Amino acid sequence: MRLLLVEDHVPLADQLVASLSRQGYAVDWLADGRDALYQGKSEPYDLIILDLGLPGLSGIEVLKQWRAEGVSIPVLILTARSSWSERIDGLKVGADDYVTKPFHPEELQLRVQALLRRSHGQVNQPLLKSAGLQLDEARQCAINLGEEVQLTASEFRLLRYFMLHPQQILSKSHLAEHLYDGETERDSNVLEVHVNHLRRKLGRAVIETRRGQGYIFGAGDQ
Structure with missing residues (x-):
C-alpha cells in the first residue's frame, strides 16, 4: 500500500517514514502544502496522513480542495492535542480520522490499518x-x-x-x-x-x- 505523509516537522517525519516502512508501506514524504495539493491529485495513493499546520498552504485548505476536486483517498489528519477546533474543521471538510500529537506509533499504525480496511470494505478485526x-x-x-x-x-x-x-x-x-x-x-x-x-x-x-x-x-x- 502506498501512503503520502505530509508533515513539515522533519524529526517526526523521519520517525514516521521509518515506522511505516517497517510495517510494509511505501511512503512518499512532503513538507509543503502546495506540493501536497498537487501530488495528492496526481498520484494513486491508498491513504494520506496530513498535518494541518503546513507552510505554503494549510492542511485544512489542502484537504478542502482535494475533496472539492473529487479526490476520495482516505485522509488521516494530525492535530495538536489542545486544538479541538482543528479536529472539527478537518472532519467537516472531509477527513476520515485524526490522531492528536503527541501519539504513540502503534496508535497511528492501528488507525492506518483500520482506515485501509474500511475503505476496501473489509471488517477491522485482528487478522x-x-x-x-x-x-x-x-x-x-x-x-x-x-x-x-x-x-x-x-x-x-x-x-x-x-x-x-x-x-x-x-x-x-x-x-x-x-x-x-x-x-x-x-x-x-x-x-x-x-x-x-x-x-x-x-x-x-x-x-x-x-x-x-x-x-x-x-x-x-x-
Whole structure:
C-alpha cells in the first residue's frame, strides 16, 4: 500500500517514514502544502496522513480542495492535542480520522490499518481475511489451512494488497504504482517473481493470471 505523509516537522517525519516502512508501506514524504495539493491529485495513493499546520498552504485548505476536486483517498489528519477546533474543521471538510500529537506509533499504525480496511470494505478485526487465507499484519505472516506461512517483506506487501482487492484484475503497472514509493524503480519482472513465490507457498490457484490483463486474487471464490 502506498501512503503520502505530509508533515513539515522533519524529526517526526523521519520517525514516521521509518515506522511505516517497517510495517510494509511505501511512503512518499512532503513538507509543503502546495506540493501536497498537487501530488495528492496526481498520484494513486491508498491513504494520506496530513498535518494541518503546513507552510505554503494549510492542511485544512489542502484537504478542502482535494475533496472539492473529487479526490476520495482516505485522509488521516494530525492535530495538536489542545486544538479541538482543528479536529472539527478537518472532519467537516472531509477527513476520515485524526490522531492528536503527541501519539504513540502503534496508535497511528492501528488507525492506518483500520482506515485501509474500511475503505476496501473489509471488517477491522485482528487478522485480515480473504479467499480462505488470513494475514497477520503485526507479524507479517500468512495463515493457510491453520498453518503459519513465513513471508518476505516484498511477499507480505504484495499479498496484503491482493487480500484488500480480492476478485479484481490488477495489472502489473497498477501493482507497481501501489507497492513502491515515488523514488523506487519499478520492475514488472520482479513482481512476477514475487507472485510465483506466493503461489508456491499458498497454492497456485490463489492467484490467477489473466493473459494481457494482469492477476486476480481469489478468483475461485466468485
